[in-house]
Amino acid sequence: MNTSVNISGVTFKNPVMTASGTFGSGMEYAEFVDLNRLGAVVTKGVASVPWPGNPTPRVAEVYGGMLNAIGLQNPGVDVMIERDLPFLKDFDTKVIVNVCGKSTQDYVDVVDKLADQDGVHMLEINVSCPNVKEGGIAFGQDPKALFEITKEIKNHAKQPIIMKLSPNVTSIAEMAKAAEAAGSDAISLINTITGMKIDIYKKTFAIANKTGGLSGPAIKPVAVRMVYEASHAVKIPVIGMGGIANAEDAIEFMLAGATGVAVGAMNFHDPYTTLNVVEGIERYMREQGISDINDLIGAVD
Amino acid sequence: MNTSVNISGVTFKNPVMTASGTFGSGMEYAEFVDLNRLGAVVTKGVASVPWPGNPTPRVAEVYGGMLNAIGLQNPGVDVMIERDLPFLKDFDTKVIVNVCGKSTQDYVDVVDKLADQDGVHMLEINVSCPNVKEGGIAFGQDPKALFEITKEIKNHAKQPIIMKLSPNVTSIAEMAKAAEAAGSDAISLINTITGMKIDIYKKTFAIANKTGGLSGPAIKPVAVRMVYEASHAVKIPVIGMGGIANAEDAIEFMLAGATGVAVGAMNFHDPYTTLNVVEGIERYMREQGISDINDLIGAVD
Amino acid sequence: MSKKKKISAEVISQSSLAEGIMDLRLKTDLAEDAGPGQFIGIYPSNRSTLLPRPISICGYDKTEKTLRIVYRIAGSGTAEFALYRPGDCVDILGILGNGFPVDKASGKKVLIIGGGIGVPPLLGLAKELKENGCAAEISMVMGYRNSETFLSDEFEKYGKLYIATEDGSVGTKGNVIDACRENKIEADVIFSCGPMPMLRGVAAYAKEISAKAYISLEERMACGVGACLGCICKTKNVDDHSHVNNARICTDGPVFDADELEL
């Protein structure tokens, strides 16, 4: 039984990854899950310098999911290189570093610093964070801006890059095409959908930032649809995410066209989710007599 | 205690309405709910001629909601005038007729036919149905197209019009402004978010149309955010909907900026939902010492 | 007929009739309105699933105010129902649907054909026809996968019962139509419920023997009360309510005159 997939020349032992920002640098969940079992660990977004993020409350629970406006707090790429990457090197899993920035130069700075880190197998470029005022999503909601920044990052990146797309757009296919045209090696989606919660007794926003990104099972049907549309619009591989809670969900994304899948907010509900997804996919393949996981990709059309 | 609200010159005894397409013409739910208690009944979308709609399966359950691709099946405006409007006239509630079409002319034809129906208090123009191939959402995803069709409909309409906006856009504020600029008297949002579900055992789409519109509690945070953004972008009143299950949810929409609120998919979960919302809002006002419901509108900022 | 209601019903008993087939009895006032071939919507209590599950009425006792349903564990909702114990409460919506037109059986040779999980609603029909109807004769053909021929002992009380099993372990090996032919069953009126391919076979068989067929259909439902237009089937002629060639299974059905459908 083959469970390995190939994304832009990188081989993953299985398609199961962690969604950026929901798994720290892997350290926090290593207490629960053997990281060696995962296809890849995708780290929390990192910028060229430390970012303090947004005021609290930063998270709020909603029906079937949560809102977050962490605001990309991160210790900066230097700390990641000194502390987190060495920790991850000890595991037999691929490492994808998620990169954030406020300007094109910010992104390029991080990408340059990571260029000769051989423990970094791919870069995921977050141009879709709805929770920072400048940069971030501005690049992710306009196909021209997405094209430009992708091109610039591609000029610098030594590792293959994955542009991470925002669902807060009219046409996800158009965004996927812009990323592909600019040379992105793969795309991942969806980032969170912008949402809001109001406490009707306190008469305040549940999130200090007013709006936050919606994630969790609530968004899964939107995510599956967008993965389907994006994967039909481009030839580069797609990594799908949005509400994955179990192997069935992950397989649904693959049938829709995803080559890789990532578990996000459901890690908070059950820290063993990633592992359960890995094992559940294997069980499904056995039961359905599927010998190569690649046969699942885009199989429902 | 005043629970009445005014939308573009029409007075509603309370802000609670039914979301189009989830309440038939009112007849089906009259067995459960005294229609006299509702602010308004909003009817299923009606076209100039009967439409057969989409093949089945047309509905699928998802986490915290459902997908639908009814495809705007409807008996045509003539039947509505002969059968449904006379039925509704016997109730002391406002009637909003939801109008659909494939071309501008289609919409205009319906609007013209309804012009001298005094049992129709407002028209809601559905330019945001994701489940029909032509027309519909095409108008609802492009501000220019929205402006043009709004203008044309406004030229014909005798009743005040409500443009119903699609959430499947990059900027809801821009769409709201286009509707306002073209003379719409009010706007309503959100229509369903396009989603997809795949049955991993049958390897088929759960909905024959492949994609369907997501509704129910799962979409509430997105709907509240869009109501907030839209109501801050325009001066015309906003009718909010998306996942309302109880009075707390309805109040959340009002605090975010909605003047009216509509209950959709949750009617299917509990046919008494509209009535419970009406009574729950009154209870909240008593408990919180709010004498005029208009004080809630946009109160969290 | 009374108004439809969503109310809480109390579980009286539950048992397993066969592998994955449950027999649930509920105490509820709705029983007073029940008829054969009608159904109820049962709401899972799991708050992440919101739609009612349509389940046919298998039996009812109007004096005791009890409803009996027999269902297959098919997914998360029915799996939850299978855990219910006496005393538990469950929200139900009903009474839904039109039911079988028992008056059409008056003075006629009736044939009742059921397959798989389409068998249960026919038990209530057989009982009603036997006890309150004026059918000249009642034959029944029930199709099962294997020897787990649930409810067959009860059917026998109401008329002549033939059984078909896919694996041939009981009765005719094959499907219900094979059993009809094998036993050369004649009829003026057929009532049937089961999977769509079987219903198509029933409609064709009815034509052959010049009988009327009334068949009960299934479709994904959201509201269950005729409002959402989710559950339509195709009709030969323009439908009175929809003004297109669609009828609503939840309200215009689930039982239709086979001649009126585009199967």
Add this chain to the structure above:
Amino acid sequence: MSKKKKISAEVISQSSLAEGIMDLRLKTDLAEDAGPGQFIGIYPSNRSTLLPRPISICGYDKTEKTLRIVYRIAGSGTAEFALYRPGDCVDILGILGNGFPVDKASGKKVLIIGGGIGVPPLLGLAKELKENGCAAEISMVMGYRNSETFLSDEFEKYGKLYIATEDGSVGTKGNVIDACRENKIEADVIFSCGPMPMLRGVAAYAKEISAKAYISLEERMACGVGACLGCICKTKNVDDHSHVNNARICTDGPVFDADELEL
């Protein structure tokens, strides 16, 4: 310390201590790792709410492997927990957080200050200090809304207890700081848990009497294990882990040296 786990725990007992205040005891191996001031995440079984509820450990018995938690019914999750009966199972995540630094109490005059639903975790602390610590002296001030002074009888076993109530029905009328002043309570080390305005008062009072203060904070949490960065508090200096002026309450806390915080 053992690894954190998500496991199922069995409810041993549950009772109400005061209006809306519940006392729940769980059987779980996690008790072996518990210390005063740490907490667990409790998952509602309602499938529409997915995040664990952080609740402090009020007491623990490492031989019996039991945890005790005392909580206020504050919303849908805690309302669900309040229905649990002996024998029910509940998923919990733990042991979380750093807990109170009991070693800092060694040879010192200790003052424990609690307010409202911040009272429960201090009971485990008082017991630990009394039974296994080497504090020179233990005074305690607990603040309540009214005469429902839950847990106060148990605190009395571990030292001198002062009570403050908002309505003046028991002890000092006013808040915990009013009670401290009224009783001129001296201390070298203060341990405290309660609402933020109270904690600010505690930090100021500690300055006044030149005591060290260790305070336990609350914030909305998602993961509970330091991964999501949802639950931060502001620190005076750049934090070792985050490299900005933020510490994670769930892992670096919930107990912090008040001097290190930007309150």
